[in-house]
Amino acid sequence: MSEVEALHEEIAKLRDQLAERDARLVELAASEARLKVALLEIEQIKMQLAVLRRQRYGQSSERLDGEIVQLELRLEDLEETVGEQIAASPRAREAKDHERKPTGRKPLPPHLPREVVVHEPEIICQCGGCDPARLTKIGETTTEVLEKIPARLKVIRHVRPKYACRRCEAVFQAPAPDLPIEKGRPGPGLLAHIAVSKYCDGLPLYRQAGILAREGIDISRAVLAEWVGQVAWWLVPLAKRIGEYVMAQSVIWTDDTPIRTLAPGKGKTNLSRFWCYAVDPRPYAGSGHPAVLYRYSADRKGERPQTHLEGFRGYLHADAFSGYEALYRPHGRNAPPVQHVACVAHARRKFFEVFDATQSVIAEEALRRIQDLYAVEDDIRGQPAAHRRTERQARAKPLLGAFHSWAIAQRRRLSSKAPLAKAFQYALNRWDALTRYIEDGRLSIDNNLSERLLR
Incomplete structure (x- = not known):
């Protein structure tokens, strides 16, 4: 190949590289534009969510709850898209850094256990004769990464050896361990996880059954529901004790919220209520512990809070619901047992x-x-x-x-x-x-x- 032909071939390769670079630049510019649009939409959704949350406890709260859920799902999708674009594009990372407000990164919580992994460098010294044992450590750089250890199921096998005395024929064996469900298979840790997942994380039992099935554990939703019912039975004394503690205080905060509950056999839902009665001495440096008692009722009749608060004496932080009025009335010549503190x-x-x-x-x-x-x-x-x-x-x-x-x-x-x-x-x-x-x-x-x- 002549020198001229070689130059033409080199020029052609350079042109191809330039064309490829231009195509990448166009793609990166488009990605950056999409990222900016997504970031703008994220800010708009956050503003809408803030407005809806302020209105949440007014009328049409169910409609607002639905709008909030849809916006939160859309926000989650957008933030995932932003994450993908940042991972794929250096220029997108620069755009994200440009859009992001400068804030200090919070350190990872100190209560988490630390696992130290030391990355020793490969010793290639310019002098060519360094002895690694003679090197002097002048510092180190530390990076903390938050990691998740996947939950693991295990089987605890309780073995109770049985012994007999040949002389007197006495038999010795340790008693069976106390379990939350007699002769049942779930341990207390599994039961606690199921209950917390259902009531704190909003994870329905049928989904939990599916998660267990992926690990080869076949437990039906009906069985999980039975377990949750027995957990509730165990928690009744604790709930009762919390209620006694709350009602013994002289200052209570209360409110209620509507919930939709299934109406068995009717194919529809009813509008029921959840009530909370809370105490918290921390704002005034008081003694005791914060606590909250939740009560359920099928309706919002005034007799509900009157029954819940029977025997209470003190200050009640509450809204303007007329059902509380009976609590504020004086008994004969005596002062009212409950003083209303409005919001x-x-x-x-x-x-x-x-x-x-x-x-x-x-x-x-x-x-x-x-x-x-x-x-x-x-x-x-x-x-x-x-x-x-x-x-x-x-x-x-x-x-x-x-x-x-x-x-x-x-x-x-x-x-x-x-x-x-x-x-x-x-x-x-x-x-x-x-x-x-x-x-x-x-x-x-x-x-x-x-x-x-x-x-």
């Missing part, structure tokens, strides 16, 4: 809805005044009850007095049918209960504790 966050929500819809300056001013009350709470969170009461009397009480006078004046100027007037009236109708939290340092400005426990 300032609920009152705030009324003003926020008006501001969000109309950008009302008056609603914005109401929100600012309520924000000042929460600023006091931020400063006293975790402080002893006596200190919290002193600070509230000195700082929050004047703010509440000014808010009350201002609210009355604004309400008189508004039509009773105006949404803003209804927001003011909601707060004024419950003013004593809304401001009761400043009387006792153990009380909270809102009922967010119980609402969080029902989410």
Whole structure:
């Protein structure tokens, strides 16, 4: 081959390489564009989720729950797509790094066990005569990687040797081990895993049966359901003890939420309720432990919380549900056994809805005044009850007095049918209960504790 032909061949190869490079650049640019679109959609979905979660406990909560689930699934798909593109493209990684807000990476939790893997370098020294034993260690670089050890099933074989005395014919054998299900096969660890997966992780029993089947363990959904029922039986004394502990306290936070339950034989569902009754002394540095009691009812009749709270004496953080009213009534000449502590966050929500819809300056001013009350709470969170009461009397009480006078004046100027007037009236109708939290340092400005426990 002549020199000219060789040059032409080299030029052709270079052109092919340039064309291949240009094609890769086009592909990378398209990937980068898709990544930016996905990142933008992720931010939009996060904003929509934030709005829906704020509205979650209003009307049409079931419809909102469905929208939230769909958005969360879409968000998960998008984030998986972003991960794939980042792994496949250096330029996509650069785009992601450019879009990502600079935040410090949190260290992995210290309570996790550490397994140390040391990667020794290959010793190839420029001097050619280095003895590895004579090298001096001048430092090291450490990288921590979070790893998951897959769950393993195992069979524990309990062997109880039996011994006999030839002289007196006595027989000796250790008693059978105590198991959660008599003569049953599941151990306590497996039962706990099944219950937690079902109730904490939302994993239905038929899916758990499928997971077990992949490991060669054939356990039907019906058997798993029977096991869960027996676990519930074992937990009854614990639930009872928690209930006794909660009802013995003098401050309780309560709320309820609707749930759909199957109606056997009817082919449809009923709207039932879950109630929670919570205590938490941590915000006021109190003694004791936080706890929550959950109760179920087939409806939302007022007799339900009245029955649940029978015998309770103290402060009750609750919403404006009329079913609680009987608890607040005095018994003859005696003071009411239960004092209602209303939720300032609920009152705030009324003003926020008006501001969000109309950008009302008056609603914005109401929100600012309520924000000042929460600023006091931020400063006293975790402080002893006596200190919290002193600070509230000195700082929050004047703010509440000014808010009350201002609210009355604004309400008189508004039509009773105006949404803003209804927001003011909601707060004024419950003013004593809304401001009761400043009387006792153990009380909270809102009922967010119980609402969080029902989410």
